[in-house]
Amino acid sequence: MFEIFTRMRPLLSSACRMCHHHSAVKGVSFFGSMASSLQASLFKPTLQSVRSITINQLHRRGPFRRKPNPNMTFAMDKRPQMKGVVLKTLIRKPKKPNSANRKCAKVRLSNGREVVAFIPGEGHNLQEHNIVLVEGGRTQDLPGVKHTVIRGKYDCGHVIKKK
Incomplete structure (x- = not known):
């Protein structure tokens, strides 16, 4: 009997602490709160049950792996944005069903890697040696362009509103 009590002591002490905490609530009896507290602590859904x-x-799919965030690309070292210097501005042609000239910039990031970043919006003021802020996030119709320049930060101005 004594062995059972020593094994159950941590559970009982935590149950008593919970009951003492809940007994301060108006209109709740000690035993009612003890039963509800024990029930809540014993039947919490765990990650395994969910x-x-x-x-x-498991054999077909392999172990569960978290999907990588598409906005954190390899060149950015798992950072949401990075500062970079424009090496030159480019005009790229999109993939098959679309037809336009997409404005891009070749940027050397602060970690030394060079990437091609899309410049969103109509018109831009970027030239060589301008400082820009680059974020991850690919442009769907431009192959190999996996970054975007953030407008309105550093030397890249906001999109000019048409009248």
Whole structure:
């Protein structure tokens, strides 16, 4: 009997602490709150019960892996934005169904890597040696362009409103 009590002591002490805390609430009896506290602590859904996967699924799919954030590209060292210097401005042609000239810039990031970044909006004031802020996020119809210049930061001005 004594062994059972020593094994159950941590559970009982935490249950008593919870009951003492809940007994201060108006109109709740000590035993009613003790039962509800024990029930709540014993039947909390765990991660394993929520995300149950069969052995067959585990064998087919492999272990669960978190999807990487598409806005944090390899060249950016897992940073949301990076400062860079414009090496030159480019005009790229989009993929097949679309037809336009997309304005891009070749940028040397502060970590030394060179990337091609899309310049959103109509018109821009970027020239060689301008400082820009670059974020991850690819342009769907431009192959190889996985970054975007943030307008209105450093030397890249806001989009000019038409009248």
